[in-house]
Amino acid sequence: MPDAFLTVRGIEAGYGGRQILSGVDLDVVAGEAVALLGANGSGKSTLLNTLSGFVRSRRGSIRLGGEELAGLSPHRIFRHGIVQVSQARDLFPEMSVEENLRLGAWTRGGDATRLLQSVYASFPRLAERRTQTVQLMSGGEQQMVAIGRALMSQPRLLLLDEPSGGLAPAFVSEIASIVTSLKRRHVTMVMVEQNLRLALAVADRIVVLRDGVVVQQQSAGGDEEQIVRQIYL
Amino acid sequence: MLTLLPQLLISGISTGMLYALIALSMTVVYRATTVVNFGHGDMVAAGAYAVFVFGLGFGLPFLVALALAIVLLFAVGFATQRLLLQPIVGGPHLSLAMMALAIGYTLRGVLRLEWGNETINPQRPYLQDAYMFGNVVITTDDVVICGIVLLLLVVLFLLFQATPLGKVIQATFQSQRGAALVGINVPLFHAFMWGGGTALGAIGGVMLSMIAPLTPDLGQWTLVQGFAAMTLGGFGSLGGAVVGGILLGIIQKLLGFYLNTVFIEITGYLVPIVVLLLRPQGLFGRRAAVRV
Ligand SMILES: Nc1ncnc2c1ncn2[C@@H]1O[C@H](COP(=O)(O)OP(=O)(O)OP(=O)(O)O)[C@@H](O)[C@H]1O
Ligand SMILES: [Mg+2]
Numbered sequence: 001m002p003d004a005f006l007t008v009r010g011i012e013a014g015y016g017g018r019q020i021l022s023g024v025d026l027d028v029v030a031g032e033a034v035a036l037l038g039a040n041g042s043g044k045s046t047l048l049n050t051l052s053g054f055v056r057s058r059r060g061s062i063r064l065g066g067e068e069l070a071g072l073s074p075h076r077i078f079r080h081g082i083v084q085v086s087q088a089r090d091l092f093p094e095m096s097v098e099e100n101l102r103l104g105a106w107t108r109g110g111d112a113t114r115l116l117q118s119v120y121a122s123f124p125r126l127a128e129r130r131t132q133t134v135q136l137m138s139g140g141e142q143q144m145v146a147i148g149r150a151l152m153s154q155p156r157l158l159l160l161d162e163p164s165g166g167l168a169p170a171f172v173s174e175i176a177s178i179v180t181s182l183k184r185r186h187v188t189m190v191m192v193e194q195n196l197r198l199a200l201a202v203a204d205r206i207v208v209l210r211d212g213v214v215v216q217q218q219s220a221g222g223d224e225e226q227i228v229r230q231i232y233l
Numbered sequence: 234m235l236t237l238l239p240q241l242l243i244s245g246i247s248t249g250m251l252y253a254l255i256a257l258s259m260t261v262v263y264r265a266t267t268v269v270n271f272g273h274g275d276m277v278a279a280g281a282y283a284v285f286v287f288g289l290g291f292g293l294p295f296l297v298a299l300a301l302a303i304v305l306l307f308a309v310g311f312a313t314q315r316l317l318l319q320p321i322v323g324g325p326h327l328s329l330a331m332m333a334l335a336i337g338y339t340l341r342g343v344l345r346l347e348w349g350n351e352t353i354n355p356q357r358p359y360l361q362d363a364y365m366f367g368n369v370v371i372t373t374d375d376v377v378i379c380g381i382v383l384l385l386l387v388v389l390f391l392l393f394q395a396t397p398l399g400k401v402i403q404a405t406f407q408s409q410r411g412a413a414l415v416g417i418n419v420p421l422f423h424a425f426m427w428g429g430g431t432a433l434g435a436i437g438g439v440m441l442s443m444i445a446p447l448t449p450d451l452g453q454w455t456l457v458q459g460f461a462a463m464t465l466g467g468f469g470s471l472g473g474a475v476v477g478g479i480l481l482g483i484i485q486k487l488l489g490f491y492l493n494t495v496f497i498e499i500t501g502y503l504v505p506i507v508v509l510l511l512r513p514q515g516l517f518g519r520r521a522a523v524r525v
Pocket of ligand 2: 044045046087161
């Protein structure tokens with residue numbers, strides 16, 4: 001296995017007195033797409049939020065390309081290139097699609113207009129609706145804006161928290177093809193996904209989180225039933 | 234009786250403009266951090282005292298004193314957020330409001346130490362005059378206050394609507410989490426908004442001290458008017474704060490003249506009561522609930 005790009009070791013984190021993650025280890029190779037699975041409340045979002053700095057880890061190490069990031073605040077971690085699409089999407093509701101997208105490039109810099117062209121090329125639907133206020137859009141469209149906004153930040157590591165969550169089947173397959181195309185462009189990704197079929201279809205590797213630790217890592221071609229058993233039983 | 238109506242409207246608008254500025258400065262802080270700064274009035278008063286000290290105490294020209302006071306009050310607001318509020322920002326919302334209130338009272342206490350027994354009537358940096366238009370009198374105060382507030386409103390409007398920084402400010406108002414997700418340093422942003430809001434309030438305080446006697450308790454009055462204007466206009470709405478402030482000034486003058494002068498004192502308390510009962514979202518507000 002090549003050297004890992006993201007190395008997570010012994011991460012412990014939680015809320016108040018309550019520990020949610022109790023020693024998470026995870027390696028992600030550059031260009032790899034990892035799907036993070038686990039039952040509701042198993043701490044998947046908490047892990048992503050710890051990687052992006054929204055939840056402070058109490059112990060452990062998070063290294064990206066060799067640099068230690070554990071304990072840094074979200075904007076510093078963002079500067080190192082970890083960009084998250086959160087479960088709630090957290091768009092700017094009263095702004096247009098294009099304004100939301102452009103804000104993705106604001107602190108990272110770069111040629112926003114060129115980035116915008118490339119996001120519109122991947123999401124033609126957003127190009128058509130560029131002046132629309134995002135709070136008036138459907139859940140699936142909002143998810144595209146959220147992913148597009150993250151791409152405007154030119155992530156070195158993209159964290160996706162349930163990109164297909166709550167979406168109609170038509171949108172789920174659209175999201176799947178978007179994720180697949182990101183993978184073809186060698187965007188390194190950690191993706192939380194409840195939809196096992198989607199996870200197996202797009203990810204290189206499956207990681208299962210349970211009781212605050214990683215209980216299984218396997219390549220996506222593996223035994224489906226075995227994965228389900230690990231998650232829920 | 235009605236012949237005095239135009240005059241009352243004019244002076245109502247003039248004081249209302251001041252309330253508008255103060256309500257707007259409170260709204261900037263509130264929108265940024267969702268904390269109602271119950272110490273804001275005292276910071277406004279501190280701004281007026283700062284100009285007085287820099288001007289009369291140190292003998293500096295008015296504009297220099299004003300500039301220094303603005304910088305000082307910006308620093309006060311910035312430091313308040315950074316050093317006193319940020320450390321407890323994860324805690325209950327009520328403790329943030331309590332902290333702001335306590336800071337205000339502390340500031341007022343400091344002002345009382347020095348000026349507890351005196352009333353200051355600061356010199357205007359211009360000559361007060363009055364102009365007759367038919368039977369309406371317009372004073373230089375009216376012109377100066379309306380002019381400066383309008384100028385500030387235009388500058389702020391342009392900043393918010395027509396600059397990249399304004400976009401970022403609006404974005405952060407709309408979603409703090411979203412702002413953090415695009416790499417904005419949200420705690421630093423909060424500190425800048427506290428600084429900016431406090432400095433803006435201080436400008437209001439300086440003008441207020443020219444038309445009303447300056448005492449350490451000025452902050453109390455100011456906070457009530459600002460709060461009333463915000464509630465009337467719709468809590469958290471920038472435009473609402475301006476309209477609410479102007480309306481409050483007019484209502485105060487009309488009730489004070491036609492009903493009883495006591496209403497000049499109590500309109501600021503009555504307006505929130507009536508608005509919260511009849512139309513809690515105010516004129517332009519969208520959210521009915523105010524988080525303390
Ligand atoms: N901000 C918070 N404060 C306190 N507890 C929280 C917070 N966020 C999550 N939790 C708790 O931490 C546990 C893990 O939550 P988390 O959101 O990480 O789970 P998840 O695996 O993402 O679940 P889901 O599949 O429902 O999104 C849950 O028990 C949840 O109630
Ligand atoms: Mg989750």
